[in-house]
Amino acid sequence: MLVFQKDGNSNFAAAESCIEGGAYRIAFTPSPHNGIAELWFRCRIRNDGTEELPAKTRIVLKNIQGMLCCDAGRFVPVIRRECSDWIRLGRGERTVLPDGRVQLEWSTETPPSGGFFELAYCYPYDPENLEQMIAETSGYWTKDEIGVTRDDHLMIRLSNRYGDPQKPVPGLYLLARQHAAEVSGAWVLDGILRRLAEIRFDCPVWCVPFADPDGVMRGDYGKDSFPQDMNRSWGPHALMRHETQVIATDLRQWYQRILPDRSLVLDLHSPGADETGVYAFWSEKVRERKPAWKTESILSRIGVALTPYASSPFLRTSSYKPYSAWGAFSNLSEFCLETLSAPFASMETSYFEAGGKILTRSDYRKIGSVVADVLAASLSGN
Numbered sequence: 001m002l003v004f005q006k007d008g009n010s011n012f013a014a015a016e017s018c019i020e021g022g023a024y025r026i027a028f029t030p031s032p033h034n035g036i037a038e039l040w041f042r043c044r045i046r047n048d049g050t051e052e053l054p055a056k057t058r059i060v061l062k063n064i065q066g067m068l069c070c071d072a073g074r075f076v077p078v079i080r081r082e083c084s085d086w087i088r089l090g091r092g093e094r095t096v097l098p099d100g101r102v103q104l105e106w107s108t109e110t111p112p113s114g115g116f117f118e119l120a121y122c123y124p125y126d127p128e129n130l131e132q133m134i135a136e137t138s139g140y141w142t143k144d145e146i147g148v149t150r151d152d153h154l155m156i157r158l159s160n161r162y163g164d165p166q167k168p169v170p171g172l173y174l175l176a177r178q179h180a181a182e183v184s185g186a187w188v189l190d191g192i193l194r195r196l197a198e199i200r201f202d203c204p205v206w207c208v209p210f211a212d213p214d215g216v217m218r219g220d221y222g223k224d225s226f227p228q229d230m231n232r233s234w235g236p237h238a239l240m241r242h243e244t245q246v247i248a249t250d251l252r253q254w255y256q257r258i259l260p261d262r263s264l265v266l267d268l269h270s271p272g273a274d275e276t277g278v279y280a281f282w283s284e285k286v287r288e289r290k291p292a293w294k295t296e297s298i299l300s301r302i303g304v305a306l307t308p309y310a311s312s313p314f315l316r317t318s319s320y321k322p323y324s325a326w327g328a329f330s331n332l333s334e335f336c337l338e339t340l341s342a343p344f345a346s347m348e349t350s351y352f353e354a355g356g357k358i359l360t361r362s363d364y365r366k367i368g369s370v371v372a373d374v375l376a377a378s379l380s381g382n
Contacts, residue, residue, distance in 0.1 A: 001051060002026055002110070005044040009126075009219035011181075012043040014062065024053050024110055027060035027103075030067060030121070033215075036224035036325055037068040039273050040181030041077075042120040049113035059106040059119065061092065068223060069272025073104045076352040078123050082115045086123050088358055122270075122351040123361050125186035127216075130209050133190050134158070137197035146208075147246035153213040155246050160196065163204035163257030170379040171258030173251060173342075174207040176268040178231040178332070180215025180222035184349045185268030187361055191368020192375075201376045206254045208247055224325055231267075232326030234335035248335065255342055261292045262379055265336050267346040276353040277311030278367060279303075281318050281346045283337055293343045298378045302347075305370050308355035309363075347371070 002024055004015040013031040018024075030041040041061070047053060061077075064070045073094045080086040092104030111117050134141050141158045148154060163171060176182070176189045189209060196205060212230050215222040223229065233240035239248055251265070280299045287296070296315070303314030321327055336344035349367060352359060 001048055002045050002053070002057065003048050004028070005046055005116075007044060007219075009217060010043050011041050011219040011221070015043075016060075017045075019054060020058075022054060022056075023107070024057040025060060026057060027062050029062045030221070033218060033220040034226050035221060036226075038066060038221060039068045039070070039223065040121050040219070040221040042118070042124060042219055044116055044118045045111070046116040047111045047113050053110050055110055057108050057110045059089075059108060061104045063101055064104055064273075065100075065102045067273050068221075069274055072274050073102065074274045074276075074352075075121070076358055077106075078120050079108065079117055081111065081117045086120070086361075088352075088360075089119070121181070122183050123187060123364075125183045125190070127210070129186075129190065133193055137194060140197035140200070141193065141207075146250045147242075149212075149214045150242050151214040151217075153217060155208070155213060155243065156210065157250055158193070158207040158209065160201065160205045163254070165256040168257055168259050169203055170262035170381075171204040171206075171254060172263065172375060172379060173254050173265045174205065174209075174268070175211050175247070175266070175332070176209055177216060178211045178222070178267065179225075179229075179269065180212045180218075180220045182222070182268075182270035184270040184351045184359070184364060185347070187364030188347065188349050188368040188371065189268045191365030192372040193368075194365065195369040195372035196376065199372075199376060201372075203379055204254065204257055206250065208250070211247060212243060214243075228329070229326050231331045232324075232329040234332050235330035235339060236334070240329065248340075251336075251340060251342070255340055260342055261290075262294065262381070263343060264295065264298060264375065264379065265332075265340075265342050265344045266375070267332055267344070269346055269348045270351055271348040273351070275348070276350045278306055278309045278347065278349045278354050279311040279314050279316055281316050281333070281348070283333055283344070284317055285337060286343070289337075290341075290343070294378060295343045295345055298374065299345055301378060302371055302374045305374050306367060309357075309367055311354075 016027040032038040
């Protein structure tokens with residue numbers, strides 16, 4: 001039979017497994033993992049070899065109407081088999097049940113006896129992927145421990161150089177995975193880091209690639225998680241999670257070494273389930289309060305350079321936050337603007353499609369490379 005395997009970073013619930021209609025049928029739903037929102041899933045299904053199975057397996061993703069912004073179910077998950085790499089599974093067949101519940105179905109080859117396949121919402125980005133990037137960038141990145149999480153996992157920061165408080169210069173601070181499973185943002189970050197290493201960008205770049213290591217290790221989605229969504233834990237009166245305390249301390253160290261008017265904090269995210277394209281958020285308050293900051297100009301250049309991946313409009317301001325579960329709390333954007341006084345922007349990259357193209361890991365890295373080139377030129381004054 002086909003058996004669901006619970007690994008440390010799995011995310012699935014309500015699993016079913018049976019032979020039905022001449023095919024093997026497996027069904028499951030994502031787990032919210034102590035959060036409000038659900039979207040991310042990752043699971044491994046193994047053929048335990050106890051019986052002869054049909055050649056085809058139907059994969060059923062149940063109750064997608066409960067997934068964040070998943071009305072049409074247009075997203076394209078990924079699959080990998082034993083001794084092979086991740087590939088896109090293709091679009092699922094959407095079915096509306098008589099009571100209105102919605103599910104998606106795919107057909108795939110049944111794994112051989114003892115074999116398996118693994119499913120995920122999008123290409124996973126694990127600590128092993130980060131180590132590979134570091135190894136392949138010729139010693140450009142230094143990895144330092146800046147603290148621990150509440151579950152005692154290490155919090156890691158990469159840097160190309162530390163900078164000098166006595167000689168401040170333009171700088172860049174990068175983050176990803178405030179919401180643990182927003183992996184498309186992580187792949188874009190991977191592309192940014194590779195490109196900066198390739199061109200040997202020499203301004204201080206500091207980067208926290210896993211802002212929520214606990215969530216990454218548990219397989220959390222992380223959006224609207226308890227006890228506090230990480231990106232709603234930045235104030236306004238006090239930081240609400242130990243991880244944001246650690247990152248805020250590191251941000252202040254970086255800030256002492258840079259010229260704010262020629263620097264940027266950039267946070268990489270992923271949007272809702274069915275959203276396509278790439279776009280950026282910024283605060284229009286910058287126009288009034290810090291007119292010397294180059295945030296709007298830099299983001300506009302990125303939007304043009306990212307054609308055809310970029311959404312229209314590319315440059316956006318957040319309007320949903322006052323109505324969210326954490327509306328009274330500050331996000332990283334507000335912390336940077338109100339507390340740190342540092343230029344800030346965030347980017348959202350679809351989990352599956354931009355510019356009419358189903359995205360591969362190479363596409364995500366290409367997007368990151370384009371962003372890196374604009375950042376390097378802008379911060380260097382070109």
